[in-house]
């Protein structure tokens with residue numbers, strides 16, 4: 001069975017000139033049901049990789065596969081099977097929380113009294129029971145992000161993409177939302193690819209952490225078995241910091257261990 005997300009020697013250039021590509025040679029996979037966090041310095045191609053997964057951009061070279069489908073050429077086959085949460089909630093301000101959550105189902109022509117009930121239930125699951133008929137402007141940033149999470153989940157996607165989804169929230173709100181996100185993703189057996197600038201977030205949530213290097217390649221990876229004890233966690237955090245800063249020896253031992 002193919003992995004849920006696959007990048008094979010992917011290059012992405014935004015211009016035809018000989019300048020630096022956004023992604024140079026990116027290869028990685030995310031297994032079905034796995035939760036992978038990606039960390040890396042600004043500009044290393046994390047969001048570009050997300051856009052490739054969502055079929056919003058085409059790889060210049062190499063291959064991207066999501067659920068065994070080319071997302072750029074055949075996104076129709078992936079509609080409703082990938083959910084995304086971004087740093088900003090991207091809610092439609094003129095729609096209620098409930099109508100925002102139902103939007104993906106309207107696109108799929110699956111809105112019905114039954115799915116409306118499912119949306120109400122989902123809002124309750126993310127802690128927004130009773131807020132269904134509020135508009136985004138009446139909700140706090142954390143509550144809006146919860147609506148965005150419910151909207152991403154309403155189609156029961158197999159793959160969840162979180163691109164800095166908790167980055168704009170205060171730490172207490174972010175911690176609560178991270179816990180809900182992880183609980184729901186695990187309960188549904190979802191594959192998660194999560195972009196984050198927070199090493200603590202990655203260490204607390206990921207089964208595996210990938211470090212991206214500029215321009216867009218994997219500089220190192222760590223599996224959860226490597227950070228079981230507080231000492232190991234500290235050591236992996238140190239290696240992650242080093243790799244992100246471009247000190248490749250810092251993570252070399254860890255990468256070898258995983259391999």
Ligand SMILES: Nc1ncnc2c1ncn2[C@@H]1O[C@H](COP(=O)(O)OP(=O)(O)OP(=O)(O)O)[C@@H](O)[C@H]1O
Nearest residue numbers: 014021022023040041042043044045046047048049
């Ligand atoms: N539409 C675009 N046109 C031209 N260049 C782009 C475009 N989108 C991204 N880039 C360039 O590609 C590189 C990677 O950008 P990307 O946004 O993927 O990085 P990132 O790792 O997500 O950064 P950040 O952590 O700041 O969000 C950067 O050099 C960026 O300037």
